[in-house]
Amino acid sequence: MQAYRIEQASDTHIEEILALYRSMIGGKADWTEDYPCMDTITFDLSRDALFVMKNERNDIIAAISIDEDADVAALPCWSPDLQPSGELARVCVRADMQNRGIARKMMQYTFAVLRQKGYKSVHILVRPANEAALRSYLPLGYVQVGTCELFGKDFLCFEKSLL
8 A cells, every 4th residue: 555644634624624525425424415514524623533644645535533422422332341432433535545445544543542542442333334334344343232323314333442
């Protein structure tokens, strides 16, 4: 794989991240014009929780967020022994760069960030039809711990120990 670098996103990346998100509308993640949106990006930036991967030309080819959503955190499926737990969300790889292990590299990077912050586990919600996401996440040690309906959609709930 070529030399890509992961860094914390900044205000200078907003338009490029939004364009990346918009390019995924209609895919298996069920993203729309309303989600993820500019407000989502600014919320993630305000918490230093948005990371991007850039190629050798300095183009953003992937993004990932460490989310804070009380509804997701309150789901009963998460292991009480693995708290505190972080949530990953909005994992996105540019269409022409998919199937190269980039999502896994982004996840591994955020695992290290969460470990540094003292988290014991990480969880993520995945739409059942998102086979590409499942192929990326399962080899990383995620375990399906439940299902849920949130935001009017069904999700599979996956958790991974960081210990």
